Amino acid sequence: MTVVAEPTRRGTVVRTIRTRAAEWIPAIVVFCLAIVAWQLIIDVFHIQKFLLPKPLAIVKAFWNERGTLWSAGWLTLKEALVGFGIGCGLAIASAVLLARFRRVSGALMPVAIAANAIPIIAFSPIFDAWFDPLSIWPRAATAAVLCFFPVFVNTLRGLTSVRPAQVELMRSYAAGEIDIFRRVRVPTALPFVFAALKVATVLAMIGAIVADYFGTFGSLGIAIKNAVSLFDFETAWAAILIASILGVALYVAVSLAERIALQWDPTRQERGSA
Amino acid sequence: MNVQPMVALSGVTKTFTKGNVTALREIDLQIGPGEFVSLIGPSGCGKSTLLRLIGDLTPPTAGTVTVNGKPAPQARADHDYGMVFQDSVLFDWRTVEKNVALPLELLGWDRAKRKARVEEMLRLVELQGFGGHHPWQLSGGMQMRVAIARALSFEPSLLLMDEPFGALDEMTRERLNIELLEIWRRTESTVVFVTHSISEAVFLSTRVVVMSPRPGRIAGMVDIDLPQPRTADTREEPRFFELVTEVRELLRGVGADEHGSVLAEVSE
Numbered sequence: 001m002t003v004v005a006e007p008t009r010r011g012t013v014v015r016t017i018r019t020r021a022a023e024w025i026p027a028i029v030v031f032c033l034a035i036v037a038w039q040l041i042i043d044v045f046h047i048q049k050f051l052l053p054k055p056l057a058i059v060k061a062f063w064n065e066r067g068t069l070w071s072a073g074w075l076t077l078k079e080a081l082v083g084f085g086i087g088c089g090l091a092i093a094s095a096v097l098l099a100r101f102r103r104v105s106g107a108l109m110p111v112a113i114a115a116n117a118i119p120i121i122a123f124s125p126i127f128d129a130w131f132d133p134l135s136i137w138p139r140a141a142t143a144a145v146l147c148f149f150p151v152f153v154n155t156l157r158g159l160t161s162v163r164p165a166q167v168e169l170m171r172s173y174a175a176g177e178i179d180i181f182r183r184v185r186v187p188t189a190l191p192f193v194f195a196a197l198k199v200a201t202v203l204a205m206i207g208a209i210v211a212d213y214f215g216t217f218g219s220l221g222i223a224i225k226n227a228v229s230l231f232d233f234e235t236a237w238a239a240i241l242i243a244s245i246l247g248v249a250l251y252v253a254v255s256l257a258e259r260i261a262l263q264w265d266p267t268r269q270e271r272g273s274a
Numbered sequence: 275m276n277v278q279p280m281v282a283l284s285g286v287t288k289t290f291t292k293g294n295v296t297a298l299r300e301i302d303l304q305i306g307p308g309e310f311v312s313l314i315g316p317s318g319c320g321k322s323t324l325l326r327l328i329g330d331l332t333p334p335t336a337g338t339v340t341v342n343g344k345p346a347p348q349a350r351a352d353h354d355y356g357m358v359f360q361d362s363v364l365f366d367w368r369t370v371e372k373n374v375a376l377p378l379e380l381l382g383w384d385r386a387k388r389k390a391r392v393e394e395m396l397r398l399v400e401l402q403g404f405g406g407h408h409p410w411q412l413s414g415g416m417q418m419r420v421a422i423a424r425a426l427s428f429e430p431s432l433l434l435m436d437e438p439f440g441a442l443d444e445m446t447r448e449r450l451n452i453e454l455l456e457i458w459r460r461t462e463s464t465v466v467f468v469t470h471s472i473s474e475a476v477f478l479s480t481r482v483v484v485m486s487p488r489p490g491r492i493a494g495m496v497d498i499d500l501p502q503p504r505t506a507d508t509r510e511e512p513r514f515f516e517l518v519t520e521v522r523e524l525l526r527g528v529g530a531d532e533h534g535s536v537l538a539e540v541s542e
Binding site: 166168169170171172173174175179184187264265266 | 329331350351352353355357359361363365366367368369376377379380408410
């Protein structure tokens with residue numbers, strides 16, 4: 001913890017926005033340059049379109065197929081969102097439960113970390129046997145299982161990494177376990193939880209799309225697969241573009257929630273928030 | 275003493291099972307209401323442990339600890355004392371206001387009552403206008419003042435302070451010493467204060483308890499008869515130096531050098 005006095009930030013909102021914009025400009029410039037370079041390189045080196053279509057061609061395909069692509073995107077997003085909600089919800093609930101029983105969590109932690117290293121996506125076809133393959137559940141389950149472990153491990157770590165002095169202070173006020181949990185453990189864990197939730201948004205999208213590949217009618221994964229099999233690479237790339245937009249949107253949504261929930265956190269900037 | 279003591283320890287021994295260290299052996303100490311008692315001694319003399327015993331943050335191995343006429347656990351449950359630690363132990367996620375209000379929330383005070391008291395406390399420690407700041411926006415001295423305001427917010431009759439100014443620079447420390455005495459006089463509370471600094475102990479206290487290390491025992495006591503209220507000038511009075519010398523001699527006798535630091539091995 002720093003002990004340096006900082007001036008109040010009140011009344012400097014405009015300046016903050018301006019500096020934020022200034023921070024973003026280089027990234028936007030780099031992005032635009034990369035797109036232009038992409039377009040030029042294909043022209044200059046005569047790259048075949050099945051290797052890499054031109055950005056403009058992708059945008060055109062995106063526009064022409066927008067109806068089917070967006071509805072496919074919506075289906076896949078639904079799978080990812082449901083999986084994200086269930087996976088993260090169960091992970092946080094389990095972590096809260098285990099934080100109460102230190103010995104059990106000590107025994108389970110190595111198992112959880114090992115399970116985290118399993119390529120869970122490999123189970124995806126199995127879920128088609130477990131759940132109705134025509135429903136969103138097999139895909140949601142894949143996303144949920146992918147989300148579960150990082151959120152579980154991080155939340156548990158957050159809940160148990162409280163500063164002993166803070167617990168001692170609470171004990172000096174004769175505070176019970178529930179008060180210590182609410183007022184010390186949960187706030188301490190929040191930065192850990194949000195870091196994990198951001199990772200989980202990415203995993204949820206990956207889980208949903210990869211699971212789609214095994215045959216989800218009308219999904220984004222199938223849209224990509226079908227377009228490729230028809231040599232319609234522009235449309236495949238346009239579908240990937242939708243997946244990217246949805247993935248980034250999910251990530252940004254969680255980042256915004258984090259920004260609001262962790263306004264107090266002086267180390268948030270250093271931890272690298274998006 | 276006819277008056278019921280605020281803190282009474284009799285035959286208190288504390289042994290840590292880890293390493294089988296005897297931190298304190300057969301301590302007898304009585305602190306009357308309204309006293310300002312400093313515990314001083316080399317590292318490893320168990321002065322912090324003694325404070326934690328009074329606060330029932332650790333149980334004694336033998337002997338009894340009585341606070342405000344009750345067993346220490348009962349006194350803790352009744353919120354009879356407020357504690358200030360070496361590190362201010364503020365919660366980053368709470369504003370200064372909410373940090374001060376924390377014990378009041380735990381006591382179930384309603385919002386309006388909390389707000390009024392918090393304002394009063396911030397005025398007491400001269401932090402009006404900083405209620406909306408977060409702890410990390412304040413200097414170390416200001417953070418410590420917040421911790422003191424929090425400890426006093428529910429008007430405990432006893433204030434336990436564990437080297438609260440140890441991490442601060444000399445000038446801040448001397449200013450906070452004077453503020454603390456002012457608060458002590460106004461709130462008429464009893465203070466038990468752990469410190470490494472001889473001059474701080476003499477300046478603040480009505481009585482200095484000198485402790486010896488391994489195992490911790492009370493090596494001697496010095497009554498500080500400097501007149502109240504004490505000011506910056508008090509530190510320049512001949513009597514102040516006499517008392518500092520007296521405490522220093524006692525400390526030297528227990529195996530601490532001039533700066534009150536360790537000659538014995540550390541085991542705190």
